[in-house]
Amino acid sequence: MRRRLFSSLVFALLFLPGWLWAAPASFRFAWLSDTHVGSQTAADDLRASVRDINSLTGLSFVVVSGDLTEYGSLEHLRLTQAILRELKVPCYVLPGNHDTKWSESGATDVARLWGADRFVFDHGGYRFIGLHQGPLMKMGDGHWAPQDVRWLEHTLKQLKRPNQPVIFVTHYPIDNGIANWFVVLDQLKRHNVQVVLCGHGHSNRKLSFEGVPGVMGRSNLRARAEVGGYNLVEVGGGAMTFSERIPGRETKPAWHSVPLGLRDYTSDTNQYPRPDFSINARHPEVRPRWSFDTGYTIASSAAVWENLAMVGDASGTLYALDLDNGEPVWKYRTRGAVYSTPAVAEGLVIVPSTDGTVYALRAASGKVAWRRKTSRPIVACPAVTNGVVYLGSSEGKFRALDLQSGRTRWEFDGVRGFVETRPLVYEGKVIFGAWDQHLYALDARSGELLWRWKGDKAGDLLSPAACWPVGAAGKVFVVAPDRQMTALEARNGRQVWRTGEYVVRESIGLSEDGRRVHVRAMNDYFYAFATDAETPVLVWRNNAGFGYDINSAMLAEKDGTVFYGTKNGVVYALDSRSGEIRWQHKLGVGIVNTLVPLGADRVLATDFDGRVALIERTR
Secondary structure: HHHHHHHHHHHHOOOOOOOHHHHOEEEEEEEOOOEEEOOOOHHHHHHHHHHHHHHHEEEEEEEEEEEOEEEHHHHHHHHHHHOOOOOOOOEEEEEHHHHHOOOOOOOOOOHHHHHHOEEEEEOOEEEEEEOOOOOOOOOOOOOOOHHHHHHHHHHHHHHOOOOOOOEEOOOOOOOOEEHHHHHHHHOOOOOEEEEEOOOOOOEEEEEOOOEEEEEEEOOOOOOOOOOOEEEEEEEEOOEEEEEEEEOOEEOOOOOEEEEOOOOOOOOOOOOOOOOOOOOHOOOOHHHHHHEEEEOOOOOOEEEEOOEEEEOOOOOOHHHHHEOOOOOOOEEEEEOOOOOOOOOOOOOOOEEEEOOOOEEEOOOOOOOOEEEEEEEEEEOOEEEEEEEEEEEEOOOOOEEEOOOOOOEEEEEOOOOOOOOOOOEEEOOOOOEEEEEOOEEEEEEOOOOOEEEEEEOOOOOHOOOOOOOEEEEEEEEEEEEOOOEEEEEOOOOOOOOOEEEHHHHEEEEEEOOOOOOEEEEEOOOOEEEEEEOOOOOHHHHHHHHEEEEEOOOOOOOOEEEEEEEOOEEEEEEEEEEEEOOEEEEEOOEEEEEEEOOEEEEEEEEEEEEEOOOOEEEOEEE
16 A cells, blocks of 8 residues: 555656756845935945845855946945945845946946856846846837847747746846847747846836736935835745845845746736837838848947948947948947947048047958057047047046157047037037037147036936037037036037927937027927027927937938937938928837938948848838
């Protein structure tokens, strides 16, 4: 009888589902999120949490789900790392949008300091996978980078067994706050994902992503309380239980519990609307002549020389593509991601890289003409005028380099924040913004500071730093995250006019004849203003119906057509004199960088999905 019972038990165990057979172990871990070191009391709040975690027993590790810093600076990332190094248990971190958007390194410092900006590890039978979604250097929705999507696919294929339980950690909730949310969610739903842990919303919340359990964790910041806080997570007894911990004071009663077990998401597909490309049916005469996929995030625009389009990507590669067919003619690999828009002049293409080097390549062949090494990654865009390269940096400097040799003409070292913009060379001045609240005007020949302007709303994150300034009628025009549009006298920086009536942000462009400044509002509207007026004189407005848009792309005009690409992949072509929409085309779902017009009905586009496309309208 005993032998028969034993045989029956062995048979039952052998045929139990893989996840149950694995019998994951019980454990506890601490979960921090949105530490925002660099803002007010954030460093003290993180220190308090680290001390508290070290005082507890039985914790296996710590995860931090993004927004390590307020500003993404190397100083604040190093401070965050130093505080977290005091932990007595392993710690796994992810960047968030504050670490990647306002990043002097193009979000490369996180990987340099921690060894990677994503993680994977096994504990207690579970596989923990951490992956962020930027966005890199631009305002807009989160976005899963194509190289990260490939990494996730490979990582999921390496599970120890098909039904190994997975805990996925990220920063944004997996919803329409991420432009291409579905590409990762669809992968996760093919596996035994127990829960998705996310931050970003600064509060404890119960979530669901097409049936996949989700949990948002509170920020570590104290906000209006006396101290900050984090979550303790208990895994065991068939559940994952979440309790809020107030450092040095108390662990509150559990506020949420997620049942654990074998998951099957096959019946939970397509609960959220997928992207709609029906807009393209309105203009069937508009389509890509060609499209080239680099396979890596592109966060900058192309430069055109003769019949070549030159663009860099997150792999550090600069491609020279044939404008007729999109085929690579040559390519050059730097040692860091390229997030700067190149400049081409006199047969040379100037390519700054996050490896800290400025490269001058022969436009015809991609051969190196010269290199100039700096001490920090470069995300700024160069401008070339009269044989001089003007370029900002992430080390508090702005340089003028000789185009042919790379030698320094002059160097200005009075910039407090990093530079990402393309400078305006106008009326003998080099004009640029930095993430230190200021717009600078330097003498183009000597680098002497001629004037400096600051808006009336304080805060580095409100700086006129992402927009490419434009100049006309003796004025310089900028728009900034403070939602103001400003006209300054180019001669001395005197404020001519300033308005917040139109709720603009960073996107600006000048008409070819210099008579109008084009801007995009944060909701639906494009506007044009007269450049020769002493007050904001509206020339035209158009409700284009694009909805909410905060993309940091500029507006560009060619042959009477104004081009702009939204944060969600729609390319607009507008009549420059009236603002009427000539055509629209949805290229993808993510951020479209500043477009490069080749004619009234031809435009070169790049986007965050790593795509370069020549879009044409045939009549």
